[in-house]
Amino acid sequence: MKGPRISTPLLLLMPAVLVLCAVVVLPLLLSLYSSFTAFRLTRPESIWIWISFRNYENTLTDYVFWVAFGRTVLLLTLALNLEMLFGLGLALLIEKASRGQRVLRTLLMFPMMFSPILVGFQFKFMFNDNVGLINNALQSLGITQTPIPWLIDGGLAFFAILVAEIWSSTSVFAILILAGLLSMPREPLEAAKVDGCTPWQSFRYVTWPFVMPFAYIAMTIRSLDVARAYDIVKIMTDGGPARRTELLWTLIGRTAYGDSKMGLANAMAYISIVLSIVFTVYFYRKLAAARTQIAAEW
Amino acid sequence: MKRLMMFASAAALTAGIGSAGAADLPGSFPGVTIDAKLIGGQQYEPLYARIAEWEKLTGAKVNIVSKKNGFDLDKELKSDIAAGAISWCVGWNHTSFAPQYTSLYTDLTPLIPADEITKFVPANIKASTVGGQLTMLPRSQFDVSALYYQKSNYTDDAKKTAFKAKYGYDLAPPKTFKEFGDQAIFFANPPNFYGTQFVGKEEGITGRFYEILRANGGEFIDAKGKPAFNSDAGVAALDWFVNLYKAKAVPAGTTNYLWDDLGQGFASGTIALNLDWPGWATFFNDPKSSKVSGNVGVVVQPMGTAGKHAGWSGSHGFSVTQACAHKDAAASLVWWLTNDDSQKIEAANGSLPTRIAVWDWDIQQAASDPYKKEVLTTFQEAGKYAFPVPPLAEWIEISNVVYPELQAAILGDKTSKQALDTAVDKATKVLQDAGKL
Numbered sequence: 001m002k003g004p005r006i007s008t009p010l011l012l013l014m015p016a017v018l019v020l021c022a023v024v025v026l027p028l029l030l031s032l033y034s035s036f037t038a039f040r041l042t043r044p045e046s047i048w049i050w051i052s053f054r055n056y057e058n059t060l061t062d063y064v065f066w067v068a069f070g071r072t073v074l075l076l077t078l079a080l081n082l083e084m085l086f087g088l089g090l091a092l093l094i095e096k097a098s099r100g101q102r103v104l105r106t107l108l109m110f111p112m113m114f115s116p117i118l119v120g121f122q123f124k125f126m127f128n129d130n131v132g133l134i135n136n137a138l139q140s141l142g143i144t145q146t147p148i149p150w151l152i153d154g155g156l157a158f159f160a161i162l163v164a165e166i167w168s169s170t171s172v173f174a175i176l177i178l179a180g181l182l183s184m185p186r187e188p189l190e191a192a193k194v195d196g197c198t199p200w201q202s203f204r205y206v207t208w209p210f211v212m213p214f215a216y217i218a219m220t221i222r223s224l225d226v227a228r229a230y231d232i233v234k235i236m237t238d239g240g241p242a243r244r245t246e247l248l249w250t251l252i253g254r255t256a257y258g259d260s261k262m263g264l265a266n267a268m269a270y271i272s273i274v275l276s277i278v279f280t281v282y283f284y285r286k287l288a289a290a291r292t293q294i295a296a297e298w
Numbered sequence: 299m300k301r302l303m304m305f306a307s308a309a310a311l312t313a314g315i316g317s318a319g320a321a322d323l324p325g326s327f328p329g330v331t332i333d334a335k336l337i338g339g340q341q342y343e344p345l346y347a348r349i350a351e352w353e354k355l356t357g358a359k360v361n362i363v364s365k366k367n368g369f370d371l372d373k374e375l376k377s378d379i380a381a382g383a384i385s386w387c388v389g390w391n392h393t394s395f396a397p398q399y400t401s402l403y404t405d406l407t408p409l410i411p412a413d414e415i416t417k418f419v420p421a422n423i424k425a426s427t428v429g430g431q432l433t434m435l436p437r438s439q440f441d442v443s444a445l446y447y448q449k450s451n452y453t454d455d456a457k458k459t460a461f462k463a464k465y466g467y468d469l470a471p472p473k474t475f476k477e478f479g480d481q482a483i484f485f486a487n488p489p490n491f492y493g494t495q496f497v498g499k500e501e502g503i504t505g506r507f508y509e510i511l512r513a514n515g516g517e518f519i520d521a522k523g524k525p526a527f528n529s530d531a532g533v534a535a536l537d538w539f540v541n542l543y544k545a546k547a548v549p550a551g552t553t554n555y556l557w558d559d560l561g562q563g564f565a566s567g568t569i570a571l572n573l574d575w576p577g578w579a580t581f582f583n584d585p586k587s588s589k590v591s592g593n594v595g596v597v598v599q600p601m602g603t604a605g606k607h608a609g610w611s612g613s614h615g616f617s618v619t620q621a622c623a624h625k626d627a628a629a630s631l632v633w634w635l636t637n638d639d640s641q642k643i644e645a646a647n648g649s650l651p652t653r654i655a656v657w658d659w660d661i662q663q664a665a666s667d668p669y670k671k672e673v674l675t676t677f678q679e680a681g682k683y684a685f686p687v688p689p690l691a692e693w694i695e696i697s698n699v700v701y702p703e704l705q706a707a708i709l710g711d712k713t714s715k716q717a718l719d720t721a722v723d724k725a726t727k728v729l730q731d732a733g734k735l
Contacts, residue, residue, distance in 0.1 A: 041376040042398045042691060129551035130489075130563075147489045149550035152709070240499050241553035242705035257373045259695040259728075260398070262380070 055267035087173020120235025154244035180214035328357030434615030438644035498553030513602025
């Protein structure tokens with residue numbers, strides 16, 4: 001009498017499936033469940049208090065949450081587009097360098113080597129209204145007479161955070177686009193030159209379509225990064241003052257650990273994940289379209 | 299039953315057997331290992347060096363399983379509570395956080411001889427008691443604020459004359475928040491010199507607002523347990539911050555400042571008046587760290603519109619977990635870390651003690667140092683008006699909904715009344731959600 005036999009491929013996949021279940025699926029299910037409870041960190045028994053969709057209702061009707069959501073989308077849009085532009089510019093410049101390209105590539109990666117916490121501290125100091133480098137420079141050059149409250153004014157603080165994000169991550173775009181440029185065959189460019197294309201036309205109709213998939217890969221990676229932006233903002237402004245720079249994850253972090261309301265924070269997090277999914281799907285579609293276009297044209 | 303016996307014996311000791319209870323401490327616990335989660339930081343290390351001596355005397359071992367700053371440790375303790383992973387015995391505690399940890403820490407009353415508890419300053423013991431349970435023994439890390447000032451501003455005849463002409467009273471270190479505000483605006487010469495500064499976010503601004511609210515005769519939570527800080531006293535308290543900000547008497551970035559920014563700011567010589575903690579006293583008068591050394595005076599915290607002093611205060615302490623298998627040994631360690639000798643070590647480094655005898659000893663030690671004597675007597679006086687935060691597990695959560703509203707008023711987004719009305723609504727919702735209202 002033999003028991004049911006498990007097929008060999010399934011058996012071989014089992015360790016991976018088990019590990020995935022233990023480290024991804026189970027925690028996800030638990031956090032999803034807790035988002036329907038009144039779970040507070042300081043009262044563990046509250047994880048059994050089922051409150052149905054109350055956390056989701058509270059979140060969806062919370063003005064503070066939606067403002068943070070909108071601000072995160074704005075940061076995401078601006079940061080990604082500007083990083084893409086600067087990254088593309090840097091990659092094109094480095095590609096043109098006939099000597100020292102390796103050194104330049106290494107230098108380009110420097111900002112990526114800093115922990116986001118350090119980047120936050122560095123820019124917090126630079127934008128400090130009293131002893132900051134930027135105010136001192138502006139005053140010394142006679143451009144301004146009084147210090148600018150960079151991290152206090154809502155618009156300026158957003159700008160400061162944007163600058164820090166761009167500084168630390170433009171190189172992701174630059175490196176990936178540079179990889180695209182270096183792998184690009186020379187013939188189409190030479191053919192374009194022979195056909196009398198201007199440098200702009202060569203870039204727009206030959207180079208850009210080729211590097212586009214690389215840019216979309218960078219955008220997908222960075223969209224996930226920026227959608228969960230936390231460290232730099234936490235250090236620079238912590239979402240303040242008066243919630244002027246509140247982003248989704250500074251709000252969620254404070255709700256979960258400061259206020260101990262883990263159930264509510266998980267509900268916020270699940271709604272926020274939708275944002276990441278939407279951006280990821282959008283960029284994957286763009287990526288697929290760009291690949292199809294290359295395949296058709298080349 | 300065992301606990302009852304211990305309580306009975308402790309009561310008997312207080313009744314007449316003298317200090318035998320204290321003599322029983324630290325006790326003998328051979329083979330016992332106490333796991334501890336303590337606050338980390340260079341300033342706390344001299345105290346932890348005494349643990350080895352306790353180990354030698356008792357035969358027990360101490361295993362420090364975690365050492366982090368207070369905010370990170372708070373998150374770790376909350377995670378331990380949530381996960382039910384409380385396998386350790388002695389932990390850091392603080393009066394502002396203690397109400398959140400009632401399910402974590404045990405009542406120390408049956409574990410510590412009553413005559414030992416009477417050796418602490420009663421206000422500190424009161425602040426360490428939550429819901430009738432003594433949740434921690436306070437260490438020599440008691441915090442209440444007093445007002446530091448640059449003395450030279452008060453000896454300058456031109457300033458004295460100009461001030462009297464403008465405000466109609468003599469220029470002297472402020473006794474009220476009204477005088478404090480007047481002088482801060484008078485001394486300010488932005489961007490090079492500011493009248494004062496304040497911590498502008500998190501519990502720092504909520505606590506300072508709470509302090510002025512009490513000095514103005516208001517209350518944060520009323521007798522029925524409802525948030526009530528949008529009273530006239532509350533509006534006057536918030537207006538004090540708003541007016542200083544509007545008059546540019548404080549640095550524009552003050553709403554982002556935390557305690558370190560305040561300390562460094564006053565030491566840089568660009569701030570006239572600084573309501574701050576005792577831990578900075580030595581730093582401010584040290585020429586290596588401060589540009590105002592030799593020019594620092596300190597007076598008791600100002601009075602509010604109700605003619606009252608009020609001192610929002612906090613104190614670090616040590617607690618024993620409910621899950622601890624060796625509560626007697628753990629309590630002995632907690633006692634050891636907060637006894638006279640331990641507190642003398644910490645007090646000698648500039649922090650404020652919580653034991654009556656150590657206060658006397660500390661002031662005696664400072665007899666030949668006029669600055670230290672001034673600091674200690676001032677803070678001892680300031681300590682008389684000290685009170686902790688409301689004993690609510692939701693205090694930090696309430697603070698988190700209140701401080702953005704305080705900031706909104708300070709930055710001019712809302713009027714003080716609008717901001718406080720919104721903050722009261724939000725704080726009420728927090729308490730309703732917690733089933734307290």
